[in-house]
Amino acid sequence: MGMTITEKILAKHADRDSVKPGDHIWIDADILMTHDVCGPATYAIFKREFGADAKIWNREKVVVIPDHYIFTKDLHAGRQIEQLRVFAKEQNLVHFYDVGTPRYKGVCHVAMAEEGFDRPGQVLFGTDSHTCTAGAFGCFATGIGNSDAAFVLGTGKLWVKVPHTCRFEFFGKKPPYITAKDMILTIINEIGIDGATYKAMEFAGEAVHDLGIEARMTLCNMAVEAGAKNGIIEPDETVFEFVNQRSRAGYDVVTNDPDARFEKVFRYDVSKLIPLVAGPHSPQNGAPVTEAEGTRLDQAYIGSCTGGKLSDFIAAAAILKSGEVKIPTYAVPATVSVEQGLKETLMDGMSVLEILEFAGVNVGPPSCAACLGGPPDTFGRLNHSEVCISTTNRNFPGRMGSKESRVYLASPYTVAASALTGKITDPRRFMN
Amino acid sequence: MLAGKIIGKIYVLGDNIDTDQIIPARHLVYDLEDPEKQKMYGKYCLSGVLDDQAGLPDGRIPFVLPGKTTSEFQIIVAGKNFGCGSSREHAPASLKIAGVQAIAAESYARIFYRNAIDGGFVIPFEVAKSIYRTFKTGETVEIDPQSNLLRNVSTGMTVSLLPLGDAAAILNAGGIFNYARTSHEFL
Ligand code: SF4
Numbered sequence: 001m002g003m004t005i006t007e008k009i010l011a012k013h014a015d016r017d018s019v020k021p022g023d024h025i026w027i028d029a030d031i032l033m034t035h036d037v038c039g040p041a042t043y044a045i046f047k048r049e050f051g052a053d054a055k056i057w058n059r060e061k062v063v064v065i066p067d068h069y070i071f072t073k074d075l076h077a078g079r080q081i082e083q084l085r086v087f088a089k090e091q092n093l094v095h096f097y098d099v100g101t102p103r104y105k106g107v108c109h110v111a112m113a114e115e116g117f118d119r120p121g122q123v124l125f126g127t128d129s130h131t132c133t134a135g136a137f138g139c140f141a142t143g144i145g146n147s148d149a150a151f152v153l154g155t156g157k158l159w160v161k162v163p164h165t166c167r168f169e170f171f172g173k174k175p176p177y178i179t180a181k182d183m184i185l186t187i188i189n190e191i192g193i194d195g196a197t198y199k200a201m202e203f204a205g206e207a208v209h210d211l212g213i214e215a216r217m218t219l220c221n222m223a224v225e226a227g228a229k230n231g232i233i234e235p236d237e238t239v240f241e242f243v244n245q246r247s248r249a250g251y252d253v254v255t256n257d258p259d260a261r262f263e264k265v266f267r268y269d270v271s272k273l274i275p276l277v278a279g280p281h282s283p284q285n286g287a288p289v290t291e292a293e294g295t296r297l298d299q300a301y302i303g304s305c306t307g308g309k310l311s312d313f314i315a316a317a318a319i320l321k322s323g324e325v326k327i328p329t330y331a332v333p334a335t336v337s338v339e340q341g342l343k344e345t346l347m348d349g350m351s352v353l354e355i356l357e358f359a360g361v362n363v364g365p366p367s368c369a370a371c372l373g374g375p376p377d378t379f380g381r382l383n384h385s386e387v388c389i390s391t392t393n394r395n396f397p398g399r400m401g402s403k404e405s406r407v408y409l410a411s412p413y414t415v416a417a418s419a420l421t422g423k424i425t426d427p428r429r430f431m432n
Numbered sequence: 433m434l435a436g437k438i439i440g441k442i443y444v445l446g447d448n449i450d451t452d453q454i455i456p457a458r459h460l461v462y463d464l465e466d467p468e469k470q471k472m473y474g475k476y477c478l479s480g481v482l483d484d485q486a487g488l489p490d491g492r493i494p495f496v497l498p499g500k501t502t503s504e505f506q507i508i509v510a511g512k513n514f515g516c517g518s519s520r521e522h523a524p525a526s527l528k529i530a531g532v533q534a535i536a537a538e539s540y541a542r543i544f545y546r547n548a549i550d551g552g553f554v555i556p557f558e559v560a561k562s563i564y565r566t567f568k569t570g571e572t573v574e575i576d577p578q579s580n581l582l583r584n585v586s587t588g589m590t591v592s593l594l595p596l597g598d599a600a601a602i603l604n605a606g607g608i609f610n611y612a613r614t615s616h617e618f619l
Binding site for chain 2: 024037038040041044045048049068069074076077079080126127128129131143144145146147148151155159161193194197198224227228229281282372373374375376394396397398399401403
């Protein structure tokens with residue numbers, strides 16, 4: 001019987017000819033990623049279980065990227081970064097991207113791609129639920145907790161249950177005002193935030209392969225918002241080109257067998273999609289922007305692994321160049337290279353950064369920042385009962401700060417258009 | 433770990449209780465391995481739940497009383513998709529630190545479920561039918577993992593639990609490390 005990409009990658013890493021959904025298997029990890037919020041506890045568990053002087057399974061396969069609580073005066077948060085330094089030093093880690101050094105990156109999932117750790121056919125674990133972002137490169141990537149990560153640190157292995165795959169096909173030609181964010185919000189709106197629990201979500205179809213790599217990352221990034229174990233896209237030239245420029249580590253191109261079995265197939269005509277806004281307090285609370293239009297806002301936010309990549313800022317700038325924001329608007333580039341890209345990318349003779357600043361946007365340094373609230377002094381955090389529209393991925397109560405605040409999730413176009421008016425606004429009003 | 437019955441007062445919650453409601457992100461800064469600092473996770477456990485959803489059906493019932501670091505409730509009853517959101521193991525850990533032994537929910541988000549079991553924190557039982565609208569915060573419940581039954585001692589109502597399946601072996605061992613030590617050669 002044929003296997004899906006996810007099944008084939010898992011079978012190979014379990015040293016088996018085949019697997020089927022529901023099988024419990026132990027697989028080998030190619031990469032383990034951790035960050036400042038989960039790294040210290042993971043390392044402590046590792047020491048507790050394997051001994052104070054134990055060595056990790058492979059110092060070249062562990063990637064440590066502090067990104068969550070970076071620019072805060074919170075002393076506890078500072079201690080967590082200090083603990084990562086101890087970890088990196090004791091284990092002589094090769095891939096540690098320390099704060100305050102030229103190696104500092106920013107949001108881990110975007111940095112992982114930039115540094116060439118996301119490669120076809122690999123198994124990638126990370127102590128962060130959005131590790132599934134890397135599925136855009138045709139690998140199996142999933143988020144795990146500290147105990148599981150400590151287990152991987154010690155053994156290089158982990159048990160997994162082989163997921164069923166659901167396939168989401170997009171066909172037709174994508175209108176310019178529709179983004180990957182609208183595509184994934186459309187899916188979550190249909191299947192719900194537990195609609196793909198335990199499953200692999202495969203994104204397919206010509207309209208997916210027409211997307212650039214960053215947009216594909218946005219699709220896979222929010223697979224976890226539907227409860228999925230992983231998101232995945234068959235790798236193609238776009239992926240190979242991106243990876244070849246960044247890594248010489250080699251990879252394994254895995255595609256679906258012709259007779260692969262999908263639990264369910266969903267099909268969407270991308271030409272018919274309408275920009276979507278997911279209202280408080282759930283990513284599944286989607287409504288066409290036309291219905292949400294006019295909702296009053298106090299703040300707008302552009303950032304995160306979902307909506308803080310260079311292409312997201314280019315999209316926002318295309319709208320912001322026509323005016324000035326009416327509400328406090330914060331922009332946080334995901335990584336240092338995105339920040340660099342804002343300066344170097346020109347649109348009508350102005351850099352993206354200049355366009356943002358001209359429009360009155362506050363641009364902060366690269367990190368997760370207010371995407372997950374964080375300590376009260378976090379840049380862009382919602383500290384009161386603000387209503388915010390954001391390019392991030394979650395809007396559960398209190399996600400971006402105070403639990404009195406309310407968050408609408410939308411594409412960078414919709415967020416930018418809404419920032420210009422102070423109300424939820426259909427971006428098509430600013431696009432010709 | 434699974435042998436005995438679990439008896440305790442219940443705290444009732446609705447659907448989609450995500451990890452930010454279980455332990456808000458601003459609190460993820462305390463050292464989990466330090467016995468004193470880890471108490472902060474008990475103090476702030478479930479502090480992100482919206483007031484009118486906190487302790488159903490009435491709401492506005494603090495899970496942990498001000499000044500305390502443990503809860504008077506040992507069992508959580510909840511609806512669908514408990515623990516959705518982030519991968520933070522601080523979520524099941526904070527429930528354990530607050531004194532919770534078991535959860536009886538309709539379904540769980542995948543990473544939370546795994547963390548609860550692999551870390552040996554709390555037992556995530558799945559109830560065969562929705563009970564969060566009929567059970568009240570403060571009632572006493574008895575869970576029998578042998579017969580897979582949950583009985584509301586206060587009302588007499590009995591509900592079956594889904595078998596724990598593959599998870600039982602890991603829970604019995606007390607987490608992924610002991611499980612791997614007893615069943616696999618690579619530990
Ligand atoms: S940007 Fe937000 S969603 Fe992405 S890793 Fe950081 S906190 Fe998580």
